[in-house]
Amino acid sequence: MTTNVALAISGITKAFGTNLVLRGVDLDLHAGQVTVLMGANGAGKSTLVKIIGGVHAPDGGEMRLGGAPFRPADPAGAIRAGVVTVHQSINDGVIPDLDVATNLVLDRLPGTGEPHLFKPGRARTIAAEVAERMGLALDLRAMVRDLSLADRQMVAIARAMAREPQVMILDEPTSSLSDAEARRLFALVDRLRDRGVAILYISHRTSDIRRIADRIIALRDGAISGRFETEPLDYEAAVTAMLGHGLTEAGIEARPAGAEVLRADGLRLTPAGRPFSLSLHRGEVVALTGLIGTGKTALAETLVGLRSPVAGRLSLAGRPYRPRSIREAIAAGVFLSAKDRANNAIIPAFSIFQNISLPFLARYGRFGFLTGGPERKMARDQIDRLGIVCQGERDPILTLSGGNQQKSVVARWLSQPCRLLILDEPFQGVDIRARRDIGAKLRETAGDRATLVLCAELDEALEVADRILVMADHTLVGAHVNTDIDLDQVLSQIATHAEAASDARPSR
């Protein structure tokens, strides 16, 4: 290993409220080396990136940049010191309504000592130098909004390079690129490596990681759970370290399934995806696991009418089922508790009971008038059943902790009987206790319906499910009954099929 450490991170801790997100992370980034960081949702990846990038200050631990203490007060401070971040959302890195040249020199505009008059000619001269250095073959006068996503990403990275950083963080840079575009990006990353930049690269894509990783670091529950630094890099072991297992033997007693509730035949979610079949039964909790971006949410959205499948047939309780909107799905008794509660579930202006009752208001009054009594009683029942910590059902939802907000969201969909309940990442951003409460309640109430839980973390799936399905590249690649489950097989299905999947991706 090279010994030239660009950024040394030691003992970094960070908590948000009572939620300990990072529990002492030690990590060295070496100059001229690509370090890949892997971690599931909520492992603390983005918090770590934000601390390095100066967005958050750590609670404990220290960082040293080139040997000197590095304590950025804000993102601008981190950039001045030589640490730049290229964010996952490409449009955060470029300004679409300006041309390429202006984008490349943008960071000089606020600088003191720069002339006040903007000269396009001079800007293009500087931009041409930057582009030349980065091997960027683009028309500098082209508007960024007219470029492809890949080209925009290149401009964002080149723009970051114009600051001559020592450390560059690339946060899932290929998440919206095709394979051919990704290859161009890798060529650019090679160039950065040759220039001696220490690169922290965040990604789950096997093809990315095999192509450019010099080493892999796995992050899990706020701590480093595996380091893989010797050739050949063991990708499967890294996935295992990232997802983890064996910590919690939840003691699930897999129950016999009842009548079939939902059936899918020859379902294809994307034009390139292989068709698959799915059968969900009454009384059964099924977990669907797989890496991020493998089609779990696409399947959930298909089942509630938010998107239509490319091919295949659905039937619900023996009858053809083809919902055209989420309203039709709810009317048919198929409920979806969406992931990312802040954006997709919580009504911030509402109280707890108003949040819970929202989809079913027609059932709590006469002639459209809400009388309040039955609605609030239902909410109080749900609060008791799920153990939502609050003073009363009229508390504003935003006064609750994250875990209790999530419980309220789950309570919303448990408050009325249904045929099929789908929960997309119901344990996202909640502490272990809320997670156990929610899981237990899902199992306890599962008798009269089919339940499908989507979770990327294998531990969560093991805790809640009778049956575990594995998804990769928008198709099902494995099914396991959750008793004496062969975890190695599950993990290898998650990992190896993901590899086959990303290799099989069509290039544009």
Added chain:
Amino acid sequence: MSVDAQTDAAARTEVLIRFGIRYGFLILLVGLLIFFHFSARGFTSPQSAAFIFQSVAITAILALGVTATLVVGGFDLSIGAVATTTLMASAYVMVVWDQPALVAVLFCLGIGLLVGFVNGVLVVHMRVPDLLATLGMMFLLIGLQRIPTEGRSISRGMTLPDGTTAPGSFSEGFLALGRHRFDFFVDNLIPASVVVMIVLGIVMYVFLEFTRHGRMMYAIGSNPRAAELAGVPVRTYKIVAYMISGVFASIGGILLAARLGRGDIASGNNLLLDSVAAALIGFAVLGAARPNAFGTAVGALFVGILLQGLTMMNAPYYTQDFVKGAVLVVALVFTFALSHRAGR
């Protein structure tokens, strides 16, 4: 000990701030009433009260309508133009087409519904930002209302563009909408427009606070994506909100026509700004920090009371807009700065 004392003091300040945010505006309103009672003779008489209500009635009706669009997170700049368009249209229907009052009223309500529907479709389906869509509609209507009469006001016996004389006139029944006064303790006290305002205010309040439709509209305004995923028909309710706004504005226009008794091309210039101000002042009432029907009504009354009191104290008419603006700014500070500091 001292730490306890400090937290005690902090808690007391906290309670005080909460109280201020919640009741501050109503206390200010009562304070104003008391002040004017002592400093302006005759301010607290029934006639004066009726006058205040009458002066804000049409503004308040428009403001109640725009509240519906604010609730779903939209905005409607076309309400003033809808009101003046229906003012002209009602006159045109009765004077030029020689139709009865009922036809005029139905025609105007139709205009309000149609304009609201078009606004809603522009915002929801064509994805034009609400301010721009309704601004465009405002211009369109201001221009449209001038075309049939070649830019002139409409009154009985006017000469039409083709040289003939207009056959019709405002019917008695229609004029009664603007001029009839109901007995209320004192004979001939309350104008019909005030009764309409109070009824619409109650209807809007009940609709927004106590029906599931109102609840869903507030959900849309707070987080449209989450509302959609909970099965709320977001697009439909948004269009309905603009239609409510349009129809309320057309009712305001009808009452204005009935009060004036002619299709006056220059009337209603201030309606948009006054009614939007009333709705925004309403955010501050009872610390709601959101659009609400009760607040909107109180906001309109607040402005009316202030102007009436100042006028009776001989403040010149040209200071009125300044006073309204000052009230609005203070109300917005109440709503946004203070309630955010209280952590909500």
